[in-house]
Amino acid sequence: MSRQSNRTSDSKKMNSELFTLTYGALVTQLCKDYENDEEVNKQLDKMGYNIGVRLIEDFLARSSVGRCHDFRETADVIAKVAFKMYLGVTPSVTNWSPAGDEFSLILESNPLVDFVELPDNHNNLVYSSLLCGVLRGSLEMVQMAVDVRFAQDTLRGDNVTEIRMKFIKRIEENLPAGDE
Amino acid sequence: MMDTRFTKGKSAILERSLTRPKTEVSVSAFALLFSEMVQYCQSRVYSVSELQARLADMGQSVGASMLDVLVLREKNGKRETKVLNILLFIKVSVWKALFGKEADKLEQANDDDKTYYIIEKEPLINAYISVPKENSTLNCAAFTAGIVEAILTHSGFPAKVTAHWHKGTTLMIKFDESVIARDKALDSR
Numbered sequence: 001m002s003r004q005s006n007r008t009s010d011s012k013k014m015n016s017e018l019f020t021l022t023y024g025a026l027v028t029q030l031c032k033d034y035e036n037d038e039e040v041n042k043q044l045d046k047m048g049y050n051i052g053v054r055l056i057e058d059f060l061a062r063s064s065v066g067r068c069h070d071f072r073e074t075a076d077v078i079a080k081v082a083f084k085m086y087l088g089v090t091p092s093v094t095n096w097s098p099a100g101d102e103f104s105l106i107l108e109s110n111p112l113v114d115f116v117e118l119p120d121n122h123n124n125l126v127y128s129s130l131l132c133g134v135l136r137g138s139l140e141m142v143q144m145a146v147d148v149r150f151a152q153d154t155l156r157g158d159n160v161t162e163i164r165m166k167f168i169k170r171i172e173e174n175l176p177a178g179d180e
Numbered sequence: 181m182m183d184t185r186f187t188k189g190k191s192a193i194l195e196r197s198l199t200r201p202k203t204e205v206s207v208s209a210f211a212l213l214f215s216e217m218v219q220y221c222q223s224r225v226y227s228v229s230e231l232q233a234r235l236a237d238m239g240q241s242v243g244a245s246m247l248d249v250l251v252l253r254e255k256n257g258k259r260e261t262k263v264l265n266i267l268l269f270i271k272v273s274v275w276k277a278l279f280g281k282e283a284d285k286l287e288q289a290n291d292d293d294k295t296y297y298i299i300e301k302e303p304l305i306n307a308y309i310s311v312p313k314e315n316s317t318l319n320c321a322a323f324t325a326g327i328v329e330a331i332l333t334h335s336g337f338p339a340k341v342t343a344h345w346h347k348g349t350t351l352m353i354k355f356d357e358s359v360i361a362r363d364k365a366l367d368s369r
Contacts, residue, residue, distance in 0.1 A: 011207065012206065012207040012208075013205070014204060014206075014207050014279070014304065015204060015277060015279075015280060016203040017246070017277065018210065018242070018277075018278045019205045021241075021242040021245050021246060022210070022213060022214065022217070022238070022242055022323075023213060024241070024242075025241040026217050028238075029238055047216040050216055050219075051215075055208070055212055058208050086209040087205050087206075088204045088205050088206075111205055114203075115193070115245060
């Protein structure tokens with residue numbers, strides 16, 4: 001526990017280009033290893049999920065953000081604190097559904113796709129699928145089941161990148177039998 | 181080595197300047213991503229050497245892209261022709277661009293004029309990795325070795341680069357005979 005005091009709320013930063021190119025190398029490798037784009041998307045999403053499951057702990061430790069009271073607050077924390085902390089960008093939160101259970105994150109710039117251009121034979125590749133997995137995985141660890149998908153992507157010629165997030169349900173914690 | 185690709189006519193990527201404001205991401209984000217990469221590679225190989233080879237392969241694609249952008253940005257398109265200069269370019273410019281600092285040391289082997297070492301006491305790549313006892317030779321800086329190998333090779337200095345646990349992490353660079361011969365010929369002119 002004594003190590004906790006050494007933690008600064010501001011995590012260490014590095015040049016985003018190494019990150020971007022490393023992600024690019026990973027996607028390239030997956031495209032070589034798998035037959036089709038759908039499989040690559042799935043694998044990226046899975047890796048993102050694994051990252052999210054671990055990242056949430058780092059996030060809670062560094063950000064000192066408390067429990068969110070509703071989905072709107074969650075959306076704001078994701079955009080203004082989490083994205084800023086890990087990727088150095090702040091997406092805007094918009095397009096709320098009337099029921100307040102669905103919103104969009106609009107990214108003006110996406111650090112994962114710097115230097116990237118999709119070749120013609122990868123029309124179905126959702127290049128940044130990793131992000132969907134990260135969001136799903138980390139929210140699952142705080143008892144929220146969400147559906148995350150890309151609605152728009154600058155790589156496919158859209159003007160902005162839009163991640164659509166939908167709240168599905170609150171996950172009940174299953175206490176082990178016999179525990180109070 | 182790399183597929184030849186052509187950018188589409190009106191790609192937005194061509195409109196962007198190569199010198200851009202520096203953007204940053206958190207080291208945690210990189211560490212988690214790299215960890216997933218290592219695990220993915222591990223699931224598809226049978227030995228430590230195969231795993232390192234896969235990591236090196238991915239490093240190669242990073243190195244190749246980084247070389248072009250750095251040469252244009254920092255050297256005005258001028259390429260190095262001497263062994264010592266290309267090594268210094270890697271120790272200083274490449275390291276600063278990738279890791280935010282110069283490499284700790286650059287040394288030449290005492291007994292071999294083809295061999296050089298880049299030594300990094302605590303490489304960023306290995307900062308959050310604990311190597312399992314049964315695979316103690318595994319050094320994930322094989323990824324960095326791949327980056328360096330691609331930069332040297334694409335600059336016209338074919339070499340083999342490997343990562344070792346020595347004084348922290350040492351990248352061993354072994355140049356092709358032809359590279360050293362050419363360098364000597366240039367010296368004697």
